[in-house]
Amino acid sequence: DTAVSQTPKYLVTQMGNDKSIKCEQNLGHDTMYWYKQDSKKFLKIMFSYNNKELIINETVPNRFSPKSPDKAHLNLHINSLELGDSAVYFCASSQDLTSGGPLGETQYFGPGTRLLVL
Amino acid sequence: AQTVTQSQPEMSVQEAETVTLSCTYDTSESDYYLFWYKQPPSRQMILVIRQEAYKQQNATENRFSVNFQKAAKSFSLKISDSQLGDAAMYFCAYRRAGGKLIFGQGTELSVKP
Numbered sequence: 660d661t662a663v664s665q666t667p668k669y670l671v672t673q674m675g676n677d678k679s680i681k682c683e684q685n686l687g688h689d690t691m692y693w694y695k696q697d698s699k700k701f702l703k704i705m706f707s708y709n710n711k712e713l714i715i716n717e718t719v720p721n722r723f724s725p726k727s728p729d730k731a732h733l734n735l736h737i738n739s740l741e742l743g744d745s746a747v748y749f750c751a752s753s754q755d756l757t758s759g760g761p762l763g764e765t766q767y768f769g770p771g772t773r774l775l776v777l
Numbered sequence: 778a779q780t781v782t783q784s785q786p787e788m789s790v791q792e793a794e795t796v797t798l799s800c801t802y803d804t805s806e807s808d809y810y811l812f813w814y815k816q817p818p819s820r821q822m823i824l825v826i827r828q829e830a831y832k833q834q835n836a837t838e839n840r841f842s843v844n845f846q847k848a849a850k851s852f853s854l855k856i857s858d859s860q861l862g863d864a865a866m867y868f869c870a871y872r873r874a875g876g877k878l879i880f881g882q883g884t885e886l887s888v889k890p
Contacts, residue, residue: 666784691856700816700866702880728830749821761870764872768822 661775662686663769671775673738679736680772684748689754690714691733693725694764696747708733740776748773779804784879791889792858797844798854798884800869808874811845811852816883817865825867827864829854856886864888 672678682763684691692715693705697713706725713725722738733750750769780803790796804809813825828836828845835843840860844853856863869881 670802700883701815702868704877709875717877725805749822751822765812765824765827767880768814771820773820 660671663750663752663767665748665769665772666721667772668770669773669775671777673777674740674742677738678740679734680748680750680774682729682733682735682769684750684752684767684769686752686754686767687765688752689730690752691724691727691730691742692749692751693733693735694768696749696771698746702749706733706735710716713754737774739772742776744772745771779806779871779873779876779879781869781879783869785884786882787885787887789887789889790863792859792861794859795855795857796859796890797887798856798867798869800852800854800881802850802852802871804850804871804873808875810872810874810875811843812870812872812878813841813843813852813854813861814870814880815865816860816868819874820839821843822825826854827867833838859888861888861890864870 666681690709692707696702696746705719708727710730711727724736727733750765753766795869809830811828813822815825826838840857842855866883868883872878
């Protein structure tokens with residue numbers, strides 16, 4: 660009965676490779692997010708999708724491309740991986756960005772994917 | 778731009794004692810939400826407590842409570858009867874209604890037996 664799940668949990672790869680991280684939520688939420696946590700544990704939002712539509716796109720290199728096949732899934736594809744991409748990537752979801760209220764505004768996080776680029 | 782500041786990079790508490798983690802934020806909005814998340818060594822981000830800015834009453838969840846001072850833009854977390862399992866990184870976060878979630882730098886809490 661996992662709420663927000665991510666695969667894989669660990670990803671070790673060589674510089675220049677392309678990789679994807681998958682995220683799924685079974686909470687019935689309409690909005691999903693990707694966050695990056697750097698080596699100093701600072702968390703910053705990268706993207707947000709509401710019902711398959713991109714609504715937040717922070718200043719992130721074009722090598723990062725999110726894809727939402729349906730509102731329960733939000734995948735992150737990274738092209739031409741660089742050393743600086745090494746981090747923990749978190750997926751999150753919330754009920755509905757547009758309806759607001761405490762339930763709509765609360766985000767629930769996946770377990771994170773630790774990416775190491777060598 | 779909204780910012781969230783946690784001025785204590787590390788805190789320590791004796792088991793069964795009480796500890797307070799500080800958080801201040803800067804915003805010109807009136808409708809917003811504040812959160813405390815816990816990140817144990819497993820790295821899972823766990824919601825601890827939530828406060829709506831329009832509520833004057835401080836939120837409580839079992840041993841966790843907040844001191845929300847809206848005028849001072851302060852949102853501290855009090856952990857009572859600290860347990861070994863409370864040891865983790867704690868993040869304060871702010872979100873204006875419909876906006877993005879902004880995190881503080883985190884406070885690493887250690888619990889001494």
